[in-house]
Amino acid sequence: MTLRVVGLEEIRSVVTPELVFGAVRTALIAHAEGRTQVPPPMVLDFPASSGDCHVKAGYVDGTAHFTVKIASTFASVNNGLMLVVDAATGEPAAVLADEGRLTAWRTAAAGALITDAMIPADVEEVLILGTGDQARLQAKWLHHLRPHLTYQIWGRRPEAVTHLMAILKAEGIEARPAPELGAAGAGRGAACVIATTPATSALPFELFRDAVHVTGVGTDMPGKGELPPEIFAGATVVTDDHAQCLDHGDFGNAVRAAVLAADVDLSVGAVLRDGFIPTAKRSIADLTGLGVQDAATASAVIAALGR
Amino acid sequence: MTLRVVGLEEIRSVVTPELVFGAVRTALIAHAEGRTQVPPPMVLDFPASSGDCHVKAGYVDGTAHFTVKIASTFASVNNGLMLVVDAATGEPAAVLADEGRLTAWRTAAAGALITDAMIPADVEEVLILGTGDQARLQAKWLHHLRPHLTYQIWGRRPEAVTHLMAILKAEGIEARPAPELGAAGAGRGAACVIATTPATSALPFELFRDAVHVTGVGTDMPGKGELPPEIFAGATVVTDDHAQCLDHGDFGNAVRAAVLAADVDLSVGAVLRDGFIPTAKRSIADLTGLGVQDAATASAVIAALGR
Numbered sequence: 001m002t003l004r005v006v007g008l009e010e011i012r013s014v015v016t017p018e019l020v021f022g023a024v025r026t027a028l029i030a031h032a033e034g035r036t037q038v039p040p041p042m043v044l045d046f047p048a049s050s051g052d053c054h055v056k057a058g059y060v061d062g063t064a065h066f067t068v069k070i071a072s073t074f075a076s077v078n079n080g081l082m083l084v085v086d087a088a089t090g091e092p093a094a095v096l097a098d099e100g101r102l103t104a105w106r107t108a109a110a111g112a113l114i115t116d117a118m119i120p121a122d123v124e125e126v127l128i129l130g131t132g133d134q135a136r137l138q139a140k141w142l143h144h145l146r147p148h149l150t151y152q153i154w155g156r157r158p159e160a161v162t163h164l165m166a167i168l169k170a171e172g173i174e175a176r177p178a179p180e181l182g183a184a185g186a187g188r189g190a191a192c193v194i195a196t197t198p199a200t201s202a203l204p205f206e207l208f209r210d211a212v213h214v215t216g217v218g219t220d221m222p223g224k225g226e227l228p229p230e231i232f233a234g235a236t237v238v239t240d241d242h243a244q245c246l247d248h249g250d251f252g253n254a255v256r257a258a259v260l261a262a263d264v265d266l267s268v269g270a271v272l273r274d275g276f277i278p279t280a281k282r283s284i285a286d287l288t289g290l291g292v293q294d295a296a297t298a299s300a301v302i303a304a305l306g307r
Numbered sequence: 308m309t310l311r312v313v314g315l316e317e318i319r320s321v322v323t324p325e326l327v328f329g330a331v332r333t334a335l336i337a338h339a340e341g342r343t344q345v346p347p348p349m350v351l352d353f354p355a356s357s358g359d360c361h362v363k364a365g366y367v368d369g370t371a372h373f374t375v376k377i378a379s380t381f382a383s384v385n386n387g388l389m390l391v392v393d394a395a396t397g398e399p400a401a402v403l404a405d406e407g408r409l410t411a412w413r414t415a416a417a418g419a420l421i422t423d424a425m426i427p428a429d430v431e432e433v434l435i436l437g438t439g440d441q442a443r444l445q446a447k448w449l450h451h452l453r454p455h456l457t458y459q460i461w462g463r464r465p466e467a468v469t470h471l472m473a474i475l476k477a478e479g480i481e482a483r484p485a486p487e488l489g490a491a492g493a494g495r496g497a498a499c500v501i502a503t504t505p506a507t508s509a510l511p512f513e514l515f516r517d518a519v520h521v522t523g524v525g526t527d528m529p530g531k532g533e534l535p536p537e538i539f540a541g542a543t544v545v546t547d548d549h550a551q552c553l554d555h556g557d558f559g560n561a562v563r564a565a566v567l568a569a570d571v572d573l574s575v576g577a578v579l580r581d582g583f584i585p586t587a588k589r590s591i592a593d594l595t596g597l598g599v600q601d602a603a604t605a606s607a608v609i610a611a612l613g614r
Contacts, residue, residue: 003388003404005310042346042364044373049395055364055375057349066351068362068377070390072397079397081310083377083390088356090379090386095402097310 004094006305011098014304015105017144020297024109025272027060027296028240032269035061036292038241043221050075054221058291065093065302067295071103082298096298106293107217108137110240111194114268114285115215116145118238118276119192124150127178127190129207129226130197131155131164134217138194143173152190154178154207181206199226202253212278215285222248227284229257235282239265244288251286311401313612318405321611322412324451327604331416332579334367334603335547339576342368343599345548350528357382361528365598372400372609374602378410389605403605413600414524415444417547418501421575421592422522423452425545425583426499431457434485434497436514436533437504438462438471441524445501450480459497461485461514488513506533509560519585522592529555534591536564542589546572551595558593 030036042055051074059066066087071080078100084093096102115126115138126142126149128135139151151168153175155161161177168175178190181204193208195216205228208214218226232254239245246252246262255262268285276283337343349362358381366373373394378387385407391400403409422433422445433449433456435442446458458475460482462468468484475482485497488511500515502523512535515521525533539561546552549572553559562569575592583590 003312003402005312005402037351039349039351039362040347042349042362042375044344044346044364044366046366046373046394046397049397051394051397053364053373053375053392053397055346055349055362057351057360057362059351059353066353066360068349068360068375070375070392070399072392074395074397077397079399081390081399083388085360085377085379087353087358088381090353090356090358090360090381090384092377092386092388092404095310095312097399 003092006094006096008097008099008101010305011096011102011301014301017109017141019300019304020105020109021113023296023300024106024293025113027290027292028110028269029273030060030269031241031290031292032267032273037061038291041291046074056291056294058293058295059087060292060296063087063296063299065295065299067291067298069103069291069294071100082294084298084302094302096301102297102301103289103294104133104137106297107134107287107289108141110268110287110293111138111215111217112141112145113272114238114287115142115192115194115213117271118283118285119213120278123191125152125190126192126194127152127154127207129154129193129195129203130218131157131160132196134196136164136167138196138217139168139173139175140171151175152178195226197226198224200224202226202228205230211282213283215287216250217287219249219286220289224248225250225253227254229254229259231282232259232284234280235284236278236280237265237284237286238268238271239286240268240288240290242267244290245286249286249288310399313401313403315404315406315408317612318403318409318608321608324416324448326607326611327412327416328420330603330607331413331600332420334597334599335417335576336580337367337576338548338597338599339574339580344368345598348598353381363598363601365600365602366394367599367603370394370603370606372602372606374598374605376410376598376601378407389601391605391609401609403608409604409608410596410601411440411444413604414441414594414596415448417575417594417600418445418522418524419448419452420579421545421594422449422499422501422520424578425590425592426520427585430498432459432497433499433501434459434461434514436461436500436502436510437525438464438467439503441503443471443474445503445524446475446480446482447478458482459485502533504533505531507531509533509535512537518589520590522594523557524594526556526593527596531555532557532560534561536561536566538589539566539591541587542591543585543587544572545575545578545590545592547575547594547597549574551597552593556593556595
């Protein structure tokens, strides 16, 4: 058996925003319509090495490949790869040794797609919470869809905020630091908030005070939570997967805090398919990340590479 | 990133019975002692292609690698590979493109180890149920441990029985066809039965009539079952994993048939560690296969190959 191993540079050579947006959109809509297989993820923990490994699998019915993704984080360093398997024969088609980038991109694409779909046309500024890789990507990928938006950046370390602003500026994206917490303007002017932190307890409520829409992408595993439960009160909530968001998303945290019922959420895929007209004071998109996003993205990469 | 892909021939060049027996024995004992991680397997189904894919992960605490195995069966053709990951760094160490052989070998090794540990010293003949790859391997691997045993082969197709006998003979293993069902001698003389079939309903009770020990390796996924529940009555039962065997092993089938209680089983690993002295009229080993067997075997292969 020969197994094709595709490295990150080769992957980068064919990945475009259009490719990832298209794959992720297709996957989320298929998932909303029950045309996917997404077994519960597997988790292994390595406390002695400050590490964990998540294994996610996914398949969009009728497509050419399914994918098994191995994503590990050891001492804050991400690693991983995707194994792409032929869905007609069961033969491994390729290993995408993407160093975790495809996951980062599909997460950014999902966030950008749902944010774009749900924020009103007159929103001008977005507040990004967090200063890491996903903070940068959420701004960058949303910029593809809404080039006229500007950004505020909030983080606990001022030097990290400054660093991210410089990176965004180099990519042609306008950003300023968010006002200090407690200062008069904190959170003001940001009708849209995108939370990208690995927080395990709620971020300050003040940050969400004026938000008409919030997208959260940080709750990718049990034990995390970044959105204050109280912002869910009376909000329209969309989830990428009902059960998974109830299990370990901010939606589940809010349900357990008795702020809203467990059956009120709509699906991200249905909103992407049908569009969204706000009827509540606030909308919230809870994204926990699905194996079908990996599968659809990986399959699109394989197709773009040629076999 | 470079990813080492090790093909089947290279794997064969270092795999010895001693390597697999040692790895599997270590893994099963560690599992019995709670020193392993074995997340519930993931399953994807592809009915249009008569296929399914099982993903199993495993880790023996304190060892160098963990393993994620992707095993698919499409139109009765097995495929698969094992991804071996460094447990200190999370970096993929290698892909073992073993075409499913390591799973076959570790399954055979586990069956042979527990059969050898549990059958009385005076057993002379073993009845193998089934004529497939695992039927051959159970005889072959047990032959390493108990070279003086002879075999009866039972299968639904006489030509498959003849074929397997010829293969075993070529490997120096003595075998004869099992007596016809209903004939005077059916099942007689076989104090030990090893069931290796993909059956989804119980095999004829007659086959087990004189068995003082039964090892079953066929129930690797929900929906299968080969051992008649009634043979569990009053038997000493050992399981490779209590929860997994209760979920989809023959042990679980017997519990659901109300033949025995759900909490009577001992662990395979404890028997391998401590030995076994029969106290009941019959003993039964239910093996469903564990990701830690894969992990330990794959790690031993990597070590033998050198890095």
